[in-house]
Amino acid sequence: DSGVTQTPKHLITATGQRVTLRCSPRSGDLSVYWYQQSLDQGLQFLIQYYNGEERAKGNILERFSAQQFPDLHSELNLSSLELGDSALYFCASSVAGRGTDTQYFGPGTRLTVL
Amino acid sequence: AQSVTQLGSHVSVSEGALVLLRCNYSSSVPPYLFWYVQYPNQGLQLLLKYTSAATLVKGINGFEAEFKKSETSFHLTKPSAHMSDAAEYFCAVSVKSGGGADGLTFGKGTHLIIQP
Numbered sequence: 001d002s003g004v005t006q007t008p009k010h011l012i013t014a015t016g017q018r019v020t021l022r023c024s025p026r027s028g029d030l031s032v033y034w035y036q037q038s039l040d041q042g043l044q045f046l047i048q049y050y051n052g053e054e055r056a057k058g059n060i061l062e063r064f065s066a067q068q069f070p071d072l073h074s075e076l077n078l079s080s081l082e083l084g085d086s087a088l089y090f091c092a093s094s095v096a097g098r099g100t101d102t103q104y105f106g107p108g109t110r111l112t113v114l
Numbered sequence: 115a116q117s118v119t120q121l122g123s124h125v126s127v128s129e130g131a132l133v134l135l136r137c138n139y140s141s142s143v144p145p146y147l148f149w150y151v152q153y154p155n156q157g158l159q160l161l162l163k164y165t166s167a168a169t170l171v172k173g174i175n176g177f178e179a180e181f182k183k184s185e186t187s188f189h190l191t192k193p194s195a196h197m198s199d200a201a202e203y204f205c206a207v208s209v210k211s212g213g214g215a216d217g218l219t220f221g222k223g224t225h226l227i228i229q230p
């Protein structure tokens with residue numbers, strides 16, 4: 001158990017819909033990362049937050065957005081969903097968001113878009 | 115931009131044999147390198163990391179990796195494979211940037227199969 005929690009574990013929805021994925025980092029970690037894992041694209045970095053502020057952006061689509069709240073939990077919002085958005089979405093957290101920090105991964109949310 | 119190449123999407127070894135999973139990186143600046151393991155239906159777990167200290171890094175479960183700058187490699191080894199090592203292994207790179215990290219760039223993964 002990494003100490004990072006993600007809800008829900010599974011999510012099934014239809015094209016065009018909007019969903020919210022939630023992540024609670026390990027106690028004491030200030031930085032949160034979101035990753036997408038799919039069969040064709042592999043593991044891709046989406047976005048990083050540090051203490052409530054956006055720190056870095058990866059391959060995140062404009063239809064996707066995220067935020068980190070004062071209690072440090074984070075939410076990833078996916079809108080206008082397409083079939084290709086079906087994937088496993090991971091949240092990770094680290095102490096200070098530095099390149100040398102270990103990122104601890106949650107168990108993931110499996111999103112299925114029908 | 116940095117990138118990671120993992121040679122071999124599937125590697126099969128016999129129980130008790132040497133495990134060698136290959137990783138080559140591309141980066142214009144000194145990188146930080148990581149190996150993660152993913153068991154079925156689980157998140158990723160860190161095996162070991164290189165952060166510019168010792169070039170031979172020891173990790174959990176008997177794994178180790180050696181950073182070779184001249185070869186731009188960070189191969190993962192274990193002297194004797196165990197059935198419980200069967201999993202997906204990912205090599206990743208994080209590049210130093212001002213003020214923080216830009217997330218990890220992952221290789222496509224290597225599926226390790228252990229033959230009894």
